[in-house]
Structures are given as C-alpha cells and as structure tokens.
Amino acid sequence: MSGGVDSSVAALLTKRMGYACIGCTMKLYDAPDDGAARGRSCCVLEDVEDARSIALRMGMPYYVFNFKDAFRSRVLEKFIRSYEAGRTPNPCVDCNRYLKFDRLFERARVLGCDRIVTGHYARIAFNGKEYVLKKALDPSKDQSYFLYAMTQEQLSRTLFPLGSLRKSETRKIAKEAGFVNADKPDSQDICFVPNGDYARVIESDTGKRCPEGVFQTTSGEVLGRHRGIIRYTIGQRKGLGISSRRPLYVCGIRAEDHTVVVGNWEELFSRTVILSDVHWICGKTPDFPLRCFANIRSRQQEQPVTVYPQGAGGVRIEFDRPQRAVTPGQAAVLYDGETVLGGGEIQSAGGT
Template sequence: MTYELPPAWDGRVNSLGFAKPPAETRVVAAMSGGVDSSVVAAMLKAQGYDVIGITLQLYDHGAAIEKKGACCAGQDIHDARNVSDQIGIPHYVLDYESKFREQVMEDFADTYLAGSTPIPCIRCNQTVKFSDLLKTARDLGADCLATGHYIRRTDGEDGPELHRAADASRDQSYFLFATTAEQLDYLRFPLGDLPKTQVRELADQFNLPVASKPDSQDICFVPEGSYANVVEKLRPGAGRGGEIVHLDGRVLGEHNGVIHYTIGQRRGLGVATGDPLYVVKIDAPKRRVIVGPREALMTSGLLLEEPNWIGDGTLEAAANSDAPVLVRVRSTRPPVPARIGWSDGVPAIWFDDPEEGVARGQAAVLYDAAGSTRILGGGFILKTIPADDRVVAA
C-alpha cells in the first residue's frame, strides 16, 4: 500500500506548524541509522523541507561495530550516511563520545553502585540529545529538531503539549518525561501518529537501504545485556561481595556484588528457604541484598527527585491540591491511579492501590487522569514507601 504524505504547504502553516513554506523551513533530523529516524528524514525531504541530517558518535567505533542491535554504533553511522546520500541531504557526524561517557555511562555506573536501577536512555534524551544536539541544531539556524520517537506533540491553549503515541505498543513517553517546555517548543515528532507497520512500509516506499533493518535492542553501550560487566569496567572493584539477608534477619548466603541485583528480582539469587524469594531492598553502603516474600515488594508511595512538570499550572499547585494523576513506574507497565502530594518538602506520589516492585533510580512518569493522552512530566524515584511495615523505606 502507498501512503499519502501530509500536505507540505496549505498557504497557512506547513506540516510542522510553521507559517512559511517547507523550502524556507530548516529542520535538523536526528539520524541514528535506524528505520524510524531514516523515515523521518525522508518524509521531510519529500515534503520539500531544508533537511540536515546529524548522527551522534557516542562511543568507540571499534567496539561499536561489533555490537549488533544497538543504536549509534559504527554500522549505524554508515547506514545514516547512506540514507542521507540517497535522499539528497547533507549529513554530519558529531563526536559526542566524551559527553556521552560523562553524562550517561558514568551516571549509569554510579547509580548501580548506589543500589538503584538506572535508565540511561532517559539520561541520553535528557542530556546529549535534547540538550547538546538541540543547541547544535539552533547553531545551524534550524527552525526545529525532528526525531524518530513515537510520541506526539500538539499545540494546546497554553503552548505545546506532549501526548502518548497513537500506537500504544510503540509509545516512548516513559523515556521522554524529562522533556522541558522550552525543548518541547523546538522539537517535532513526525511519527507520533503512525503505527510501526506504516513506518516500515514508508521505508519501502522511499526505497531506503535500512527498510528491513531490525529495531535497536537493549542499551546501546551494554554488550549482550551484561550491565554488571559494564559497571565493573567503568568502576573497577565494584563487584565486591556481601550478604544476602532475609527480612527476618537470617543471613541466607553471600553474593558477588550488589550490581548484579535489582528490586523484584527472583531468579539467580542462589539461596532458598522453601518459599519464593524476591529482592525487596538493596543496602549498597553495607553491601547487603535483602530478600523476602512477594508481598514485601508492595509500595504505597514514592518520592521524586529531579522533577519535571509540563502540565498546566505548576507542580507545586498540583501537589498542594492532592491532584489525581496516572503514574507509570516501569516502561512495560500501564499507568495506574495515584495522587501528587508532598513528603518532608519533597514531591511525592501516593498510589491508590499499592504497586509492586518499584525501584529507586527508575522513573515515575505522570499522565493526565481525566482520560486524555497527555504527559504531565515526572521524575526519578528517590525513595520508596513500602506498604509492608517489615521493609524500611529505601
């Protein structure tokens, strides 16, 4: 099937919302070398925009080439260049290796060492992509920065709003909660209204060399999903062992480093009591992994750090009014009902019903509770409030 592209110019606004023809609208397309960002660049070029493709080199070429199924690797840079050549746009590769290591990889290692569970993809969007790359786009005189994320930007009464993607199975709102109002004003997400199947067919329609390329898997700088190996490499000696302790105080065994464990983990504990055991807390300073029954994973609330609010009004006003929201605490879980409040002067989220396996370091993303698809912001989980009084707040 052949798809009709959005009209390029209707005399009032173009498809990206600017009141001028596409030919007078410069767009920097962030090109990772994958299908999604390649289709964005091809779509915009086909509509007549002045498109510049930029690819970020985020880590060592040699190591990256051997890492399959990851974004921003050596092969991906080659693919982005090929796509740019085919559709006829200038393409630049920017060396962001040192920034990526400092702002994303180092943070990843330190968060694990602190007994928390990091989300480097959020840090990458928050820092390297939507800060450094956005600045570069402005320096190039671009009117906006377009990406291949599955999320929607709409113009509301009080300015741009961020909404979940039309294709719920591809929605990336969990990883983009930290987008600020200023950044949102400059960003565009052309794929937000499209299903992945249509994006693949557009790639065929444009005859892109990456049309059949698999989607990125896992974290780009983590070979074979081995988080602990990466942390050990960045922080030699991080794998120091300690005790595995039951909630009732019994020492059940030993482990070879807290970096090997996450909240809610059941497999690979190496200890047994006859009943199923789960990691319910990680005490990094004491190098202890605390385990217990599944009900000990239940959480009644959490505290936020680095909060970002892009809803109406202010976060303070919403918290003071005990405003209802929907909150997502894992990228793979649906949002659940909760309320915003305060705890010791820190923004807090209180679940209507206890939520299982909430982990420090993960994100709590807030959505409108009134049935819309709007994203209100969120923050990183600083502390969890257990529903089970046997567990001390982590």
C-alpha cells in the same frame, strides 16, 4: 539519525513536509565493531554507514557529532554511580534529557536549524496556551515515558513525525522508499550495554570489582553470599543462586554494607513513592493534591495516584493500589489521559 528505520523515516517525512534537512548521528561512545553488538545496539560503524546512506539518498548533508565527553559526564558516570549505590538508573531518560534535547539543540542553533526531528513515537500539540507532550497513537511503541523532561522551548522546536504511525506503517514507508534498513531489527538493549551485562561494563570502566556481600531476608536471616550489588535489581528472582522452599525476590539493596535483601512476593509491593528532581512539562508546579495517573516503568499500564508536595522540588505519590517492585533510580512519569504532565526520579518507596 541512529541508522535505524525509525529515524530514517522521520527524516523522509520531514522532507516531504517541505523542510530542508540536515542528517546527523551522535557519536556517544566507542562501540566494539566485532559483530557482537550488531542488531542489538547503536553507534557501531554499520549504523553510521546506514544513516549516511539514507541521508545521501535523500540529498541531505550528513554529520557525525562527537558527544562522547558529554555522554560520559551526564549519562555513563551517573549510570555507574547509581548501580554502585544500589539503585537502577534509566540512562535512556538521561540521554534524551542531556544529549538529544540539550547538546543536539545547541548544535542545531549553531547550524541555523529551526527544528530537531527524531524517530521517537510520541506526539506534540499546542492547546492554545502551551505545548503538550502526548502518547503515540500506537500504544505498543509509545516512548513518551522517556521524554517527560522536555521543556516548553524544546517542544516548540521539535517534530515527532512517527507519533501517529504504527511500526508496520513505518517499515512500509521505508520499503517503498528503498531504504536499506527497512527490515533492520530494533535495538533491544541499552545502547552501551549491547549484551545486557551491566556489571561487566561497570567493572571494566571503573577498573575495580564490586565487593561481595550477603543475601539477607527481610527478617534478618543470612542465606548466603552474592557477587556484588551491581548484579541485582528490585523484583529480581532469577540468578540469585540461593536455595529456598519458596520463591525469593530482591526487595532491597543496602549499598552501605553490600547487602541484598530478599523476601516473598507480597513484600515487593509499595503504595507510597517519593520522587526527586521533578519536572513539569507545562513549566509550572500544579495545584496539590493532584489526581492523575503514573507509570513506574515504560511498559506498565499507568495507575491512578494522588500527588502531594514533598520537600524542595520533590513530590510524594500515593497509588490507589500498591505497586510491585518500585525501583529507586527509575523514572515515575505522570499522565492525564494521553498527556504527559511530568515526572521525576524514584528515591524511595514503602507502605502497603
């Protein structure tokens, strides 16, 4: 229970199914309690108190689990290493994979719980042979993209009560139940970066300043200097601080010599994407080549692709049409209609 309306209503609906429930909040990091992060993040004191209030209102035991060490080792340190290597990580995917559906599962076993329940907007079904992860019915809230690493065991022991609801219906249920957080805004940023300043978080945590470098065009022309590669991501246009007669976008980041490569709009597009650390929901590798659809960002409309094997545990996906700003470090998630097949981390992209 994050203190938000989604997890609170998920708890209420689970109680209504007849389950005996235990509420819990994962303490992942030390958030500043100065009001700056309020309404934009989670893990602040107000959120814990909201979650506790809802749990007590429903007569549920409530615990706060200290997972700060696991969060640092599995999520935060990777986040920092990725930016320093010129990549753009997706910590929400890692948090689900290693905290919510790993450490929290282990804690649930200790407490003798049969199910884990979260406020994710996604659905789980059993097709007679295996469990499948499906998109939420509300496409504007679907979070299946962030859950592609779930296993068969995890799916068999997880409930997503909000998967068939719209957000407006969730809020209505919360208001009717008298929840204090019925109108609470959704968090807008990565939880441990409530103001969106990734570079500040990284430099504060590491105690060192990211080296400056140069902006260089794809043809090799140096246009000026930048303030450190951790401040840029593929596709970025704003905040570059360089003048040009035509719009320039970040097309590449070379960590080895601290260079940010810029180019025009057309140079942002790629057809071929290499994925590593690929996970298949069904638990086994499919037959290749595989025709399906892929998302390279959570709010994208999935695009038709052909998937081929690529090395040990990796795949190569070929888009029917080139895609804009394919970003190493982000997740690419594969779909068959509403069903999530699996996904992996983007290693590289190229070819138009």
